[in-house]
Amino acid sequence: MLDANPAYRQRPSRRMRDILYSESFRTAIYQIALAGAVGLLGLFLYQNVIENLQRQNIATGFGFLREISQFEIGETLIEYSSRDTYFRALVVGLLNTLKVSAAGIVLATLVGFCVGIARVSNNWLLQRIATGYVEIVRNIPVILQVIFWAAVIRNLPAPRQALDLWGTGFLSNRGLTVATPASDPAHLWMILAFVAGVALMVAGDRWAKRHREATGRHVDILWPGLALIVGLPLLVWLAFGAPHAISFPERKGFNFAGGSTVSPEFVALMTGISLYASGFIAEIVRAGIQATPKGQVEAARSIALRPRFIMRYVVLPQALRVIVPPLTSQYVSLIKNSSIAVVVGYPDLVNIGNTVMNQTGQAVEAIAVMMLVYLIVSLVTSTLMNLYNRLVAIKER
């Protein structure tokens, strides 16, 4: 014991010593030092940039966002023309990024889960095919895969010789053109009604759980919930006089008229980044399935459940809690991978940001905007997935 040492006790500055040697004091000192170093580095970089920009007579700040862009964008989800501002151009790019990411996440998840389940299948052939698929898609750089799909689509027949998809649409080197309901103001309201239905079902589920815990009575909200999700948009559709016109695509000149077209750039990018991600997702799903204790499958077998029921009701729900956290990283990385859109000319955020940067010379600001947007999108994705993870977590004590 140090205190028992008389020489030690006689030191006058013992209190001071206690502070200097205390763990919390040391921790605080290191943190302050680190924060200071980071701050100084930031300040140095900032001043450096400002000085260089001033020397080149480039104005700093985000004022350029309000200027007119003067360039067209091939694919937009909102109204846009070359007379709109840079800000609106960037929003168009962001929406395109979100569009390709959302479609990519859905495709990657579907393919990934199927391949992952096939990886642990007892069917030798299926298992080998799945393994081969995984090794190919995850070991070829994603950028090459995107370019590959772009080349495949470019070699499809021209619209005049387009592949007819049994009257519902065409596949050609102009992309995929399919019949869709003719545009109608009702559609926006139907989407809103659908979202409202989903929200009500989630709320209903919460209520039913509380009700069950309080009274022990079980209320099944699945069917009323589904009725809401389907019924609300249906009611809105009826309220708008049930618009049911369908726009069929027709060959017209060198292109198609009517229907809606998914561009070749979109298809190439979406296929490339989602198949690439699907290889990783398949491995995550396999790991999750194999992490489920063997006893669970044995118990399910002993009550004579069929293999597909065992997978659906016993293994997958438990595998999900192992799958979701790394799956989140894959979603986030897929969103970020969509930024290679420029190699196939898809107008995503980075592609448009580049154009903006070249026209205005405001490289630092444009990149800052892009980085901030990706950061926000990724963080939102992680947050949503974490919420979902809490939902599927296993209840203990």
Place this chain on the structure above:
Amino acid sequence: MTKSTSTLNAGDPVISLHNVSKWYGQFQCLHNVSLDVGKGERVVVCGPSGSGKSTLIRCINRLEVHQEGQIVVKGLEMTDNIKSIDAIRRNIGMVFQNFNLFPHLTVLENLTLGPTLTRQMKKADADELAMHFLRKVRIPEQAQKYPLQLSGGQQQRVAIARSLCMEPEIMLFDEPTSALDPEMIKEVLDTMIELAQSGMTMIVVTHEMGFARTVADNVVFMADGRKIESAPPEEFFGNPREERTRAFLDQILKH
């Protein structure tokens, strides 16, 4: 409880093992094991760890695959035919050492999963059946809880109820009390004794010799993958024939 019922007058065997052998790679874990179990008969299988007793009963519902010999359950031979596997499994309930309850489902859902999916019962009927068996194992109030919120003894009773919900004619128990704290062993054994009294055909792998004495019609002793000895409990415990049986009983009854 009568202990005089013997294999001979209990009618035709519902489970009949004939010269069953099994290998894990080069290692032979079962050597020509034969065993007949009549309807309503209670058989306790004991032996040192690694003797193959768990493997033996796991072969009966094909959680393990035997390579030689015959396993016949109610006249149906266990082969790799999925129909016969399915039919036999529907007739056999199994209780595991580690309970193996489905942790993501409530107790009630654990119990109704089999009846609704394999027996295609209506949800309401399955719920009623599940509550019936939860009352039998005396924990109906836990129906809406999740397995990990229960004690070990309660979990094992839920596992027994889950098997019973398939309304099997035969129940297999694979060391059902080995993972339990001492104070919870009794509640599980009591449940098993009640089940035995109701006439269920049971094969129980256990080290609970007290249970074997009171409940078993026949005690089977296994060592090194071989069936060494099989006798009614009073004979088995009072006058074991084989040297290995005596050594085993000496060890576990000393304390």
